[in-house]
Amino acid sequence: MREYDVIVVGAGGAGLRAAIAAQEAGADVAMVTKLHPVRSHTGAAEGGINAALREGDDWRDHAYDTMKGSDYLGDAPAVEALTRESPKETIQLENWGMAFSRDEDGQVSQRPFGGLSFPRTTYAGAETGHHMLHTMYEQVVKRGIEVYDEWYVTRLAVTDEEEPEERDCEGVVAYDIKRGEIEGFRARDGVILATGGLGQVYDHTTNAIANTGDGVAMAYRAGVPIEDMEMIQFHPTTLPSTGVLISEGVRGEGGILYNSEGERFMFEGGYANNEGELASRDVVARAELNEVNNGRGIEDEYVHLDMRHLGEDRILDRLENILHLAEDFEGVDGLEEPMPVKPGQHYAMGGVETDEWGATCVGGLYAVGECACASVHGANRLGGNALPELAVFGARAGRHAAGDVDEASEITTGWSEDSEEGENVSPVALGEADLPSSGKGALADGGRQSPSGDSDPAVDAQGAEGVVEHAVQAERTRVHYLLEKEEGVNHAEVRSELQETMTENVNVFREEGALKDALEEIREARKEYQHVTVEDPSRTYNTDLIHTIETRNLLDVAEAITVGALARDEFRGAHWRKEHQERKDDEWLKHTMLSWNDGSPGLWYKPVVLEGEAKTYEPKERSY
Amino acid sequence: MSTQTEPPETDDETESTPEAEAEPEPRSPGDRRRAEKAAREAEREREEAEAEPDLGEDAVTLKVFRYDPEVEEKAEPRFDTFRVPFEKGMTVLDALIDARDTYDSSLTFRHSCRQAVCGSDALFINGRQRLGCQTQIADLDDDVVRVEPLPHQDVVKDLVVDMEHFYDQMEAVEPYFQTDETPDDELEEQHQSPENREKIKMSTRCIWCGACTSSCNIAADDNEYLGPAAINKAYRFAMDEREGEGMKEHRMELIEQENGVWRCQTQFSCTNVCPKDIPLTEHIQELKREAVKSNLKFW
Numbered sequence: 001m002r003e004y005d006v007i008v009v010g011a012g013g014a015g016l017r018a019a020i021a022a023q024e025a026g027a028d029v030a031m032v033t034k035l036h037p038v039r040s041h042t043g044a045a046e047g048g049i050n051a052a053l054r055e056g057d058d059w060r061d062h063a064y065d066t067m068k069g070s071d072y073l074g075d076a077p078a079v080e081a082l083t084r085e086s087p088k089e090t091i092q093l094e095n096w097g098m099a100f101s102r103d104e105d106g107q108v109s110q111r112p113f114g115g116l117s118f119p120r121t122t123y124a125g126a127e128t129g130h131h132m133l134h135t136m137y138e139q140v141v142k143r144g145i146e147v148y149d150e151w152y153v154t155r156l157a158v159t160d161e162e163e164p165e166e167r168d169c170e171g172v173v174a175y176d177i178k179r180g181e182i183e184g185f186r187a188r189d190g191v192i193l194a195t196g197g198l199g200q201v202y203d204h205t206t207n208a209i210a211n212t213g214d215g216v217a218m219a220y221r222a223g224v225p226i227e228d229m230e231m232i233q234f235h236p237t238t239l240p241s242t243g244v245l246i247s248e249g250v251r252g253e254g255g256i257l258y259n260s261e262g263e264r265f266m267f268e269g270g271y272a273n274n275e276g277e278l279a280s281r282d283v284v285a286r287a288e289l290n291e292v293n294n295g296r297g298i299e300d301e302y303v304h305l306d307m308r309h310l311g312e313d314r315i316l317d318r319l320e321n322i323l324h325l326a327e328d329f330e331g332v333d334g335l336e337e338p339m340p341v342k343p344g345q346h347y348a349m350g351g352v353e354t355d356e357w358g359a360t361c362v363g364g365l366y367a368v369g370e371c372a373c374a375s376v377h378g379a380n381r382l383g384g385n386a387l388p389e390l391a392v393f394g395a396r397a398g399r400h401a402a403g404d405v406d407e408a409s410e411i412t413t414g415w416s417e418d419s420e421e422g423e424n425v426s427p428v429a430l431g432e433a434d435l436p437s438s439g440k441g442a443l444a445d446g447g448r449q450s451p452s453g454d455s456d457p458a459v460d461a462q463g464a465e466g467v468v469e470h471a472v473q474a475e476r477t478r479v480h481y482l483l484e485k486e487e488g489v490n491h492a493e494v495r496s497e498l499q500e501t502m503t504e505n506v507n508v509f510r511e512e513g514a515l516k517d518a519l520e521e522i523r524e525a526r527k528e529y530q531h532v533t534v535e536d537p538s539r540t541y542n543t544d545l546i547h548t549i550e551t552r553n554l555l556d557v558a559e560a561i562t563v564g565a566l567a568r569d570e571f572r573g574a575h576w577r578k579e580h581q582e583r584k585d586d587e588w589l590k591h592t593m594l595s596w597n598d599g600s601p602g603l604w605y606k607p608v609v610l611e612g613e614a615k616t617y618e619p620k621e622r623s624y
Numbered sequence: 625m626s627t628q629t630e631p632p633e634t635d636d637e638t639e640s641t642p643e644a645e646a647e648p649e650p651r652s653p654g655d656r657r658r659a660e661k662a663a664r665e666a667e668r669e670r671e672e673a674e675a676e677p678d679l680g681e682d683a684v685t686l687k688v689f690r691y692d693p694e695v696e697e698k699a700e701p702r703f704d705t706f707r708v709p710f711e712k713g714m715t716v717l718d719a720l721i722d723a724r725d726t727y728d729s730s731l732t733f734r735h736s737c738r739q740a741v742c743g744s745d746a747l748f749i750n751g752r753q754r755l756g757c758q759t760q761i762a763d764l765d766d767d768v769v770r771v772e773p774l775p776h777q778d779v780v781k782d783l784v785v786d787m788e789h790f791y792d793q794m795e796a797v798e799p800y801f802q803t804d805e806t807p808d809d810e811l812e813e814q815h816q817s818p819e820n821r822e823k824i825k826m827s828t829r830c831i832w833c834g835a836c837t838s839s840c841n842i843a844a845d846d847n848e849y850l851g852p853a854a855i856n857k858a859y860r861f862a863m864d865e866r867e868g869e870g871m872k873e874h875r876m877e878l879i880e881q882e883n884g885v886w887r888c889q890t891q892f893s894c895t896n897v898c899p900k901d902i903p904l905t906e907h908i909q910e911l912k913r914e915a916v917k918s919n920l921k922f923w
Contacts, residue, residue: 142800
């Protein structure tokens with residue numbers, strides 16, 4: 001067993017920042033990632049980092065924009081932490097050498113982005129995430145922080161107290177992809193999940209193939225509540241054939257959307273009379289689909305994004321990367337033609353429930369970045385708010401895990417007196433179909449209890465090490481089962497069925513019947529997953545096995561997204577419901593929560609915190 | 625384990641083929657879809673059998689390097705041939721994924737972002753280092769797509785190579801920003817002129833894919849040579865005006881060593897294969913000139 005003070009799972013922006021912060025606070029840190037840090041999906045972020053850096057701007061304005069953009073589903077203490085600390089974190093990156101785009105006077109450049117009242121999006125061309133990822137990794141190398149690359153964390157080792165709030169996370173179990181060995185990692189002080197997005201739930205997504213919601217699913221199965229999972233952001237400008245992202249920076253710089261009739265529909269169609277293309281993402285995504293659905297799409301599928309009028313110099317200076325993407329993946333020269341775009345899954349605004357320090361209700365377990373829900377994005381994330389989230393909450397969680405924070409939290413996690421039971425909304429049982437080998441009725445996946453009674457007495461050690469050893473044993477059993485099973489279905493079949501179902505039924509526009517259909521199909525996919533088998537017998541770099549384990553995670557997160565979408569019978573932010581065309585503040589200023597806990601997922605609610613340090617954010621109509 | 629059946633077309637070298645699809649009672653939507661998929665597959669095979677033997681229009685032939693030291697039948701390196709349906713806009717990565725998901729789930733390769741930023745799918749495609757996700761099959765201008773692991777690297781399995789040495793070389797150049805002094809105020813920027821940012825811009829685009837180092841004859845023969853990627857990383861910092869003169873001297877000392885810039889023989893192969901169009905050879909030459917200049921100062 002390997003032992004550290006703090007273990008960071010995932011090595012994208014949030015994980016790297018967390019590792020650096022924990023190490024600076026004196027902790028012995030290891031990062032465990034299924035990729036190599038520079039392969040992380042943060043590298044694909046294009047637009048920029050919102051930070052109130054300039055005269056005339058104020059972090060309070062950034063907080064207000066973010067709360068408004070969130071459609072009042074953001075929690076003010078987290079939003080204010082984000083906006084207050086983003087300038088410091090942004091300049092920290094600059095001080096670490098990040099090659100931001102520069103103004104003539106040598107200051108970092110900023111540009112306008114959707115939903116922002118000030119041009120505060122700080123950027124490095126249209127490759128901000130690439131620069132940020134590499135800059136942070138450079139700092140990890142400089143500090144000699146240990147990185148286990150191509151080690152896939154597949155399970156958390158959590159104690160088995162009945163209430164999640166009384167459990168502790170003692171470490172993780174990881175699979176060394178190159179050698180095929182499963183090993184335990186004990187974390188003396190904390191485990192920080194920074195595993196990123198879950199876009200592979202959908203078949204048209206800007207997300208990397210590795211973004212399979214691992215952290216969310218693992219935490220969920222260890223009994224940690226997951227929050228606002230229905231809030232999936234669809235980015236309005238993705239390339240139709242691949243889902244590759246075309247940055248909001250294009251619209252920020254003045255790019256224009258046209259329908260097949262050559263109308264600038266954001267204005268002419270009345271979708272956003274003031275902001276036009278720079279309305280927030282949910283508004284633009286719906287407008288585009290509405291145009292297509294009403295016969296004004298091009299090839300019945302997409303609309304045009306035109307940046308030709310910006311001129312070659314400006315495009316090359318600020319959006320050069322976009323030219324390459326349009327050329328490589330769509331065969332379009334953005335200097336000569338408009339680019340085809342349509343909405344695609346982009347970002348999970350929900351995730352593992354945390355407070356404003358990234359802490360979950362399970363002792364020693366943290367979550368940061370896209371896998372977490374602090375919640376700063378609420379029902380709609382503003383462009384340019386994901387990168388500061390990585391930095392701010394990565395740093396906060398790193399410090400907290402290393403024991404360097406003694407401030408109390410404003411946001412409560414876990415079940416509390418403010419929580420409210422939810423009604424079962426699903427037409428079918430949730431989450432029960434499990435691998436036969438792992439037994440039924442376990443308190444939580446990762447706990448010490450072994451209801452099947454087949455635990456190895458040799459690992460019946462006591463204390464924290466025992467918890468980790470038990471989890472290792474459980475994982476070895478599971479992997480052995482997957483590898484040895486002779487006949488069955490391939491994960492790729494289950495995965496593609498799931499992706500099709502989600503895309504068909506749980507997309508930008510949502511209807512009750514379709515959501516119920518999706519839950520039934522997810523249930524079927526779960527049953528099929530019972531028969532999943534790994535054909536590749538090799539212990540060396542077995543991607544068949546990895547994708548099989550990932551697919552189980554996709555099933556869990558897809559189900560959570562759909563349950564949340566069915567439960568929330570209102571229209572808020574990215575969550576549009578055909579039968580409920582209004583925001584219902586009387587009923588729904590609350591988060592949807594889902595807990596796996598004892599193996600039977602339960603739905604509950606907790607109120608949104610609208611009271612911040614700067615002000616109390618009174619819900620207002622969102623107009624752009 | 626599924627058994628492998630005869631190939632859908634008469635290609636002697638075809639070794640991996642679609643799984644035999646039984647037709648069970650439909651018991652779930654998944655089965656229904658599989659049955660439909662099998663029917664479509666059968667239809668496609670019938671059409672292909674009736675059509676001309678040349679299927680270049682609607683199918684692509686992949687010849688893929690296979691090797692797994694742990695599995696007896698794969699311990700001897702060989703090439704497998706896959707035929708996958710061609711779609712407009714299809715990349716080599718798309719074809720590999722299709723081959724893996726449809727025919728042989730043990731086919732192993734790295735991939736993630738599929739938009740040329742993560743750098744994990746650098747492969748040797750039709751005799752040249754390229755990113756699988758960035759390579760349009762239609763642009764290859766060849767009936768057969770030949771996919772091999774990056775040359776001059778140890779093969780772990782199939783198309784996966786060991787990148788450890790590459791990472792070690794990257795780390796050898798102190799790949800992190802180091803200034804003589806940092807601002808006291810946490811909100812104070814270290815200004816950089818737009819011109820200087822422009823100068824280092826191309827060097828910052830590196831995604832660590834390893835294509836350049838794999839293409840370099842010198843690096844192939846000499847494991848100690850830092851290689852183009854690491855030298856480019858050194859360039860990125862050495863040319864950054866914010867690091868200061870003292871640090872620049874230190875960086876020049878690092879790359880002037882025996883295993884540094886002087887090993888480069890200006891063959892331009894790194895520049896030719898770089899998927900991010902970084903002028904690697906030019907950067908190396910510029911560092912050589914800087915090195916000469918800084919040495920001259922002491923004469």
